[in-house]
């Protein structure tokens with residue numbers, strides 16, 4: 001697609017979703033996120049060559065939250081191959097992202113790497129492999145987005161820590177099954193920092209390019225085997241929107257990953273990555289206008305995987 005075509009599609013998407021921008025609520029369980037203005041909307045598309053087009057607030061940094069779970073998983077798979085799948089599953093949970101219930105009857109093995117419990121295990125492994133899980137994530141995101149000022153918000157991370165009883169419960173519970181190797185507090189600190197990364201739609205669309213390029217990084221080097229990139233995309237499709245993954249696949253038809261900051265990243269393998277941000281989220285934690293925008297995008301372009 002030509003540049004002007006991307007711009008035209010983004011214009012049409014924005015017109016279609018305007019009426020729902022502002023719907024939903026911010027994530028009040030993380031007080032530092034509660035104050036974000038729900039009338040914001042931005043969207044960016046990056047092609048596999050790294051050309052980016054955007055609309056609205058596409059260059060405005062926001063809290064990436066659970067979108068970070070894609071990259072920690074990719075870094076662990078890159079360094080450790082299939083090992084991680086002994087400690088975390090890859091089936092949709094059908095439960096909220098911070099639910100505790102399945103963990104007990106499934107022996108401390110989280111259903112997938114995108115619910116909080118699964119991501120804590122992935123962060124624990126990344127910490128063991130690198131000695132600095134958050135630092136290696138941040139360096140990767142800086143390199144892929146080409147913005148070496150990217151970092152996390154200490155205010156958001158502290159707010160998550162202060163209201164982090166549920167994540168702490170998940171981590172302690174898994175530790176009781178021997179499914180964490182590092183001290184719980186250390187794993188939580190890295191996890192809260194990773195979720196508090198601040199990036200724009202532009203940054204995230206670029207940083208996710210390796211999944212559209214079947215495992216190849218922005219500089220042309222290979223991060224992952226083709227097969228591992230396929231696997232991450234598949235887990236995003238089935239688990240990236242939590243207990244709304246079915247509805248997301250039905251409406252959007254792409255691998256996607258949402259965060260309670262209101263961002264969603266989606267991948268059109270072989271073609272492009274799309275990131276949308278609008279802070280109003282629904283009960284499952286997915287941006288209301290974000291899902292609507294991706295629905296409109298795949299409908300207008302015909303670029304779903306189906």
Ligand code: DON
Nearest residue numbers: 065066097195258259260285
């Ligand atoms: O741990 C948490 O609850 C948040 N830092 C991340 C949750 C999240 O983004 C779920 N996404 N929709």
